[in-house]
Amino acid sequence: MITAEQREELRGWFAGRLPVDVYEEVLEVVVDREEITVVGRPPADESAADFRERTREQRIEVAREAEQLYRRKVAWGVRVGDERILFTHLAVPVMTRLRQSERQVLDLLVAGGVARSRADALAWCVRLVGRNTESWLADLRDSLDRVQRVRAQGPDVTDADVPDSDSQKSGSE
Secondary structure (H helix, E strand, C coil): CCCHHHHHHHHHHHHHHCCCCCCCEEEEEEECCCEEEEEEECCCCCCHHHHHHHHHHHHHHHHHHHHHHHCCEEEEEEEECCEEEECCCCCCCCCCCCCHHHHHHHHHHHHCCCCCCHHHHHHHHHHHHHHHCHHHHHHHHHHHHHHHHHHHHCCCCCHHHCCCCCCCCCCCC
8 A cells, every 4th residue: 555645646657757638637546556547537528438549559658667667557547527437457356265154145146146256246345345435444544544654754673773682691691
């Protein structure tokens, strides 16, 4: 996870690299361990599909540079009104261990036609939690940002600061 300050630096990096006519404005940059997602506002007279086609080569060029620099894939999207439309982006497998009662919940969602598989059911559950606990998750993100800032301000402990076990004398010698 990155801090809000690092996220703003990343947003600035993308805003500085993208040609002026790509987005009217870079609205958000979302980062996790695997991917950076850049979402912006397209010109008002352009559909998401037209924007995607027109800017493809420019976005690919910037993505290649970012992927080399940040060691993460780059995904792109637009916000048109209240709708957030993502172009090609990653779907990353995750490993988890579930007890029988938890697996039964996933199996019920599959049997009920809510999901096609346990993986889809788990993704559905994660989206549902995200939607229904938005303010709590936002508070948690803010708290983690603060923890990272405090850690960054902490002392720099290196091996030189740690005494050698041979140099410490015990009282029994």
